[in-house]
Amino acid sequence: MSTARAIAPVSSAMPGEMVLDLRGLRTEFRGEGPPAVAVNDLSFTVRHGETLCIVGESGCGKSMTALSLLRLVPRPGGRIAAGTAMIGGRDLFTLSEPEMRAVRGGEIAMIFQEPMTSLNPVLTIGRQIAETVMVHENVPWSVCMERALAMLRAVRMPEPERRLHEYPHQLSGGMRQRVMIAMALACRPRLLLADEPTTALDVTIQAQILDLIRDLQEQTGTAVILITHDLGVVAEMADRVLVMYAGRKVEEAVVDELFDAPLHPYTRGLMAAMPHLGGVGAGRMRLAEIPGVVPALTDMPEGCPFAARCGRASAECRAAMPPLEERRPGHLVACWHSGESPDA
Amino acid sequence: MSAILEASAVPTASRRFRPGRMLQRHPFPVVGGVLLGLLVLSALAAPWIAPHDPIEMNIIDRLQPPGGDYLFGTDAYGRDLFSRVLHGGRVSILIGFTVAAASTVIGLLIGVVAGYFRLADAIIMRVMDGLMAIPGILLAIALMSLTRASLWVVVVAITIPEIPRVVRLVRAVVLSVREQAYIQAATAIGTRFPRLMRLHILPSTFAPLIVQATYICASAVLTESYLSFLGVGTPPEIPSWGNIIAEGRLYVQLAFWNILFPGIALALMVLSVNVLGDGLRDALDPRLARRL
Numbered sequence: 001m002s003t004a005r006a007i008a009p010v011s012s013a014m015p016g017e018m019v020l021d022l023r024g025l026r027t028e029f030r031g032e033g034p035p036a037v038a039v040n041d042l043s044f045t046v047r048h049g050e051t052l053c054i055v056g057e058s059g060c061g062k063s064m065t066a067l068s069l070l071r072l073v074p075r076p077g078g079r080i081a082a083g084t085a086m087i088g089g090r091d092l093f094t095l096s097e098p099e100m101r102a103v104r105g106g107e108i109a110m111i112f113q114e115p116m117t118s119l120n121p122v123l124t125i126g127r128q129i130a131e132t133v134m135v136h137e138n139v140p141w142s143v144c145m146e147r148a149l150a151m152l153r154a155v156r157m158p159e160p161e162r163r164l165h166e167y168p169h170q171l172s173g174g175m176r177q178r179v180m181i182a183m184a185l186a187c188r189p190r191l192l193l194a195d196e197p198t199t200a201l202d203v204t205i206q207a208q209i210l211d212l213i214r215d216l217q218e219q220t221g222t223a224v225i226l227i228t229h230d231l232g233v234v235a236e237m238a239d240r241v242l243v244m245y246a247g248r249k250v251e252e253a254v255v256d257e258l259f260d261a262p263l264h265p266y267t268r269g270l271m272a273a274m275p276h277l278g279g280v281g282a283g284r285m286r287l288a289e290i291p292g293v294v295p296a297l298t299d300m301p302e303g304c305p306f307a308a309r310c311g312r313a314s315a316e317c318r319a320a321m322p323p324l325e326e327r328r329p330g331h332l333v334a335c336w337h338s339g340e341s342p343d344a
Numbered sequence: 345m346s347a348i349l350e351a352s353a354v355p356t357a358s359r360r361f362r363p364g365r366m367l368q369r370h371p372f373p374v375v376g377g378v379l380l381g382l383l384v385l386s387a388l389a390a391p392w393i394a395p396h397d398p399i400e401m402n403i404i405d406r407l408q409p410p411g412g413d414y415l416f417g418t419d420a421y422g423r424d425l426f427s428r429v430l431h432g433g434r435v436s437i438l439i440g441f442t443v444a445a446a447s448t449v450i451g452l453l454i455g456v457v458a459g460y461f462r463l464a465d466a467i468i469m470r471v472m473d474g475l476m477a478i479p480g481i482l483l484a485i486a487l488m489s490l491t492r493a494s495l496w497v498v499v500v501a502i503t504i505p506e507i508p509r510v511v512r513l514v515r516a517v518v519l520s521v522r523e524q525a526y527i528q529a530a531t532a533i534g535t536r537f538p539r540l541m542r543l544h545i546l547p548s549t550f551a552p553l554i555v556q557a558t559y560i561c562a563s564a565v566l567t568e569s570y571l572s573f574l575g576v577g578t579p580p581e582i583p584s585w586g587n588i589i590a591e592g593r594l595y596v597q598l599a600f601w602n603i604l605f606p607g608i609a610l611a612l613m614v615l616s617v618n619v620l621g622d623g624l625r626d627a628l629d630p631r632l633a634r635r636l
Contacts, residue, residue, distance in 0.1 A: 110529075117526060118528075131533070131543070132533045
């Protein structure tokens with residue numbers, strides 16, 4: 001079956017064109033006491049056809065970054081306190097709510113982590129995909145359903161004509177995630193946010209879903225922001241990688257550069273905690289974990305938030321937050337000790 | 345338990361409506377539904393099947409025992425009790441259904457707003473708490489004494505105290521559904537609020553709402569009777585079960601049938617509606633299925 005050109009490429013986009021330019025995003029939650037800063041001074045760009053991976057432990061602000069881009073930060077309490085997000089010449093954070101609704105699912109679409117609960121159990125999947133088209137394009141329902149069928153074919157759903165009329169509970173987890181992808185791409189978004197799209201799936205299905213996302217990205221040229229804590233997925237998918245810790249960007253580099261020469265101790269810790277096949281002492285060695293946990297958002301230490309868990313932390317680290325510096329071309333890192341050799 | 349096993353064993357067959365199967369699996373609601381259907385039919389057909397005019401007096405035949413020309417006997421004015429009970433059903437059923445429909449629709453609208461908007465929730469729920477604190481009968485008596493007695497005032501007076509229950513029910517469902525991941529997913533594709541409500545949130549409220557509506561219907565029929573019995577309900581010129589019992593109680597030692605037959609009709613009506621409601625609850629929510 002040919003899936004090539006099953007869906008049209010994103011219109012009016014040139015290769016390498018900037019899709020999203022995010023600057024100084026700060027997302028915070030207000031409650032009793034001081035606000036909890038979930039995302040702190042985060043800037044990055046994504047280009048047409050590019051995949052940016054955001055990695056970090058749970059609670060590092062990865063998902064909040066994605067929700068902020070859709071302006072779906074949980075309320076009451078959460079709000080975007082600062083920043084600009086330019087997409088197509090407009091700042092997302094100054095759009096009115098109706099304008100923002102057109103952006104959601106239209107220009108920016110999101111795939112959620114839980115395919116089991118992200119589909120409405122009482123609507124057929126065809127209906128749910130067609131719904132996305134209905135919301136954004138002023139076309140008759142029959143056209144929406146045709147598009148839904150085309151999307152099911154594009155995501156390589158087996159027996160798409162039959163699946164169109166089935167309910168989510170009749171599908172497996174992998175098939176549901178395909179439906180989510182079909183919904184997300186139904187209106188040819190310029191930017192696709194995938195928040196841990198494979199975490200809830202088993203390993204063989206993970207590989208299929210990642211392949212699918214990559215293939216569809218090649219066909220359509222959609223820019224992808226892939227949020228994950230799986231460095232294997234990063235190595236597989238990313239063009240560039242952004243490492244987040246406690247709401248801040250601590251390192252950013254092209255994928256090969258990051259894996260070859262990680263500069264931030266946190267990035268190195270993440271890599272050391274990843275199991276390898278083969279290699280020295282494979283099967284016997286205990287994985288090196290990073291001691292401790294991410295500090296609570298309401299209880300951020302002065303200085304570098306990673307200092308308490310870092311083997312190289314000095315008085316300097318505990319006193320002041322290190323600035324983000326370009327140590328090598330295109331390789332940004334925020335660490336006082338990043339200039340030193342890792343083994344020192 | 346057996347109902348659950350059976351249901352999972354025949355997932356596709358249950359889609360088609362088969363009365364025999366329904367009766368076998370859920371006997372009570374079917375019996376309740378049939379009984380209610382008969383009562384409604386007889387009330388609707390009252391003008392044609394009633395042997396006498398329900399308000400025509402015939403003093404010579406007053407307080408006749410059941411039998412002969414008068415199936416249920418006659419009352420103190422010689423009116424045919426059978427005809428009066430048939431006609432009385434029209435009032436009870438009209439009030440029961442209207443109150444159920446009105447309080448459900450109004451409660452649904454208020455409940456959805458309360459469940460989705462937090463600010464409105466705080467205000468609306470305090471008002472509802474206030475409404476719930478007023479005894480329904482007292483509110484009805486107050487309303488009835490302020491206005492001229494008519495059927496519609498009775499309907500309003502019974503509807504108002506029922507609204508808070510519906511609001512609470514709908515609000516609870518909306519509160520839990522709005523936190524579901526698929527609501528966030530629907531928002532993330534740009535679905536507008538009205539569509540989100542209609543497509544993703546409202547359908548979840550229907551099952552408990554239908555069940556609640558049957559209980560409200562039964563309770564409204566009873567309340568109408570209390571009010572009529574107390575003399576503040578349906579105007580006396582219209583025969584209703586409550587009115588007939590109220591008039592009959594004066595002669596209970598001479599003619600017990602004056603309260604027996606409308607009493608039976610009232611009991612059957614309330615029973616059938618409640619049984620239907622219980623059955624619907626079990627059928628619509630498999631988690632609540634009673635172990636038989």
